[in-house]
Amino acid sequence: MDKLTIIKNLYRPLQPTIGPSDDDVSYREIKPKQALSDMVYCFWQLRTIRPLGQQFTYRVVADGCIDIFFDMAETGKSFIMGFCQKYTEFPLADTFNYVGIRFYPTMFPQLFHISAKKLSNNAFELDQIVPELAKFIKNKITADMELPQIVVPLNAYLAEVVSNTELHMDHRLYGALHLILQNQEILKIERDLDTGISPRQLRRLFDYYIGTSPKTFSKVIQFQNVLRAQLTVQNLRTNKVFYDSGYSDQAHFIRDFKNFYGVTPTTAFK
Template identity: 40%
Template sequence: MATLPGIASCYQPQQPSVKAGAAVTYSELQPAMNLRSHIYCYWELRTRQVLTDSFYYRVVADGCIDIFFDISNEEAPYIMGLSSRYTSFETGNEFHYIGIRFLPVALPFICGLDAALVTDRCELLSDVLPGIAKELKPLLAGKKNIRTYKVVLDQYWSTLIENCPSTIDMRLMDALKKIIDTNGNVQLGKDLYCGLSDRQLRRLFHQYIGESPKLFSKIIRFQNLLRAKPSVASLKRHKLFFDAGYYDQAHFIKEFKLFYGDTPTIALDK
């Protein structure tokens, strides 16, 4: 069995809640216990009624890779790599998406994927992982909701992981955990020393995560603040951006807007 040291206990990637009343809903469901070191969640985004206008769904940077598909239109599965900034999708006025959010490292580890090939890209799964796409196609047909998909997806990924011969360089996992444990506030040359040169570490990060240790650390820092859900008032009053590792307010606002798409004042006031 392919063993991957879990980071699920110390990293819970956040996405914004959907603000569209009862017309559009977003929900997450945990996978089976044996998958939680690889898969963060299954997610569902759907309309409950036909919308008057096209809906735009925002995905913020979280360091993860997702596989997703629209069951209402019977579209083929897609894969979305790590995003170095926020992404906005126009989804139309009626849709029903089901997705699998893999924790950092997990999908490249399971499937031998070079994560850098899908960074900042959304591609047909058949163009990136044709074997996985072919195996998933019959499993995805005819299901109605996230719970029915969970049953078949739990079984599929459990079998795949059980039969996967992969191993991983534990020095990469040590560096990854240091970044997460420090909420992204690391000195890349000093704090991440783990027996690898800077060049070797960058190569492994690009291969398994899709970006550099520096960019991934920024995403973790942003995600930590997002997960804390500070109020706009407390953020201004206590200058929490200093505690989060930003060197001034302008730096904090610029980086937050890059990863979220709105300023902290707008995003955290929702």
Template identity: 45%
Template sequence: MKKYPDFQLFRPIQPAIRPGRDHASYRECLPSPALTSYIYCYWQLTSLPSLSEPFVYRVVADGCIDLFFHTDHPEDVYVMGFSTTYTEFPLDHPFNYIGIRFLPAAFPLLFGVNAATLTNRFEPLGAVAPGLAAGLTQQATGLHNLAALQPLLDRFFEKIATGHTADADHRLLQAVDLILRAGGNIRLEKELHSGVSPRQLRRLFDFYIGDSPKTFSKVVRFQQLLHTTPTADSLKAHKHFFDAGYYDQAHFIKEFKTMYGLPPTLALP
């Protein structure tokens, strides 16, 4: 991309894994500097020996598209699209998953996949981008640790990014940047000036993001609130949800529960 949104303003958060409580470990690591316009992080989710029953992993709405695979079966790579709500994955013990989290718009840009076809779904990557699936399987076969796999992933995706010449519509990128800078708290009709009609902008967002500018703004706003590390008590006392653009407490609780899977009183410390 010639001009990409400032994703330093956007750091998608997933619920914390506490090894002593959840009997699993989760870690993220950054890609090489050449990939930071495309990939937010690589991640690994692993069960601990103390896990004795199936583990339910909750993924909250974060605006991204992920690829993931079990290291015992790297031939089975999956892609999870933009989500408007939380998703729960029941995982049998033992498990060891490695994933690649793409920043908004990056996966459709690099691989020509219409993001709207993946929204609120996860699919075998081989059915969506067979060449990418085969390449990832080749890189990952025989490796079970993210530290060992990361340099291979960096080189693999750097080659793809270097060979890619197309750019997303600059009007889409400008709109995404405006939403990120506003933390999702933006009046779309008055403040989202991108030089394109609302109908055309919706088409661009559908293809590159997976849903409308309004829905993407909601997810960004939700993620922005998580970044303020609120507690249930502080939210109740200081009404931070007003600052984030929620018009009342009921609105905030409903939207939070939709995207997180729990009400804030249970999700937050």
């Protein structure tokens, strides 16, 4: 498999915390143009359909990605959020309209030559990280634009970045990612990720391009695999999903799931 398509072909990061029953809040994704499809998973929008009458807390689950996001009411302030090893909650007002760009793992550092480790477990103002992109968003995105209109200039800007960037696709890193993504259980990192370099060297690559260790990234991927399985409370009780996921017991499975999602599996899949 080509190194540039490994992640795209094997991984679909999910953010499931806005569901069909949330009539007053909308979450939407649009895929990027073909030239960006190996690097950008989606452009997304989180917005209120009508005023809520109270503050809204949005929970972002761990997905291994780096996101850029901004408030359509104030595009002069944009932000970037790095890899997070647990869920993150954002308290929002009763009316909001946020737009974002979700990069596949490894791709933001490839395009902008910034260590993912520098961004891990936090959100930063984008003008402190990539000031040119922050300025572009401020000047080209206006509050009256709908998501299909917004993605046009963003696609163009990122396509230009890609055309002017020489990617460093280290086969050892992407070999390890391939092993993690194609497996259906958490790997024994030391034993299973033999890509021709020492564990310390592999950790350095993961720190720079992912923002965390191979072990933690592997756990996030397995958590995402559980989300994609579309479990229900009933089959959580009858199927030993924690064994299938590589856990030795249910307690460890529930602990990790709650860390990445913010609630227990039973609550999440009601």
